[in-house]
Amino acid sequence: MRVVCPHCKSVNNIPQKESYKKAVCGKCKKSLLDTKPVELTDTNFDEVIVNSDIPVIVDFWAPWCGPCKMMGPNFEKSATNFPLKTLFAKVNTENEQNLGARFGIRSIPTIIIFKNGKEVHRASGALDENTLNNLVSQLI
Template identity: 85%
Template sequence: MRVVCPHCLAVNNVPQKDSYKKANCGKCKQSLLDTKPVELKDSNFDEVIVNSDIPVIVDFWAPWCGPCKMMAPNFEKAANKFPLKVLFTKVNTEEEQNLGARFGIRSIPTLIIFKNAKEVHRVSGALDENSLNQLLSQFI
């Protein structure tokens, strides 16, 4: 399966398994199991979405948004539970207004799940860690 490196955004081919002890990027050699959310920009958004065989969840947020700040730790905790199962990404709608407009983001936080480069689910409003885990489990 194709997986985008969260560090250098290189596309890696990784054998599909139930769990992984080690998986490193072929380009930058850093761990693909690092689950820190990736900051997406207009310049790399399509490349990441198209080149990921695993579901990609995008958190559309803004620095001034209270519910976004409340949900951020839950988003990072959930990312730790799904290494090489889901790619966690974030789009700052203040900096990337074109992406917000392109996807019709009317309220934040808004989460969009992409699978096979297509939007498969969307939810607006802050989610707690359990709700986020249950949502993602449906798409793995």
């Protein structure tokens, strides 16, 4: 399966397994098991979404948004539960207004889940960690 490195954004082909003890990027040699959400911009968004065979969970947020700040830690904790099962990503709508407009983001935070390059689910409003985990589990 194709997986985008969370560090250098290069595409890696790795065998699909139930779990992984080790997985390293072929380009930057850093761990693909790093579950920290990646920052997406107008320049790398399409490349990451299209080149990920695993679902990509994107949090559209802004730094001034209270509910976004509340959900941020939940989003990061949830990411640790799905290494190489999903890629968690964030889009700062303050900096990336084109992406916000392109996806019709009317309220933040909004989570959009992409599978095979297509949007498969959308949820607006701050989600707690359990709700986010359940949502992701249903869609992987």
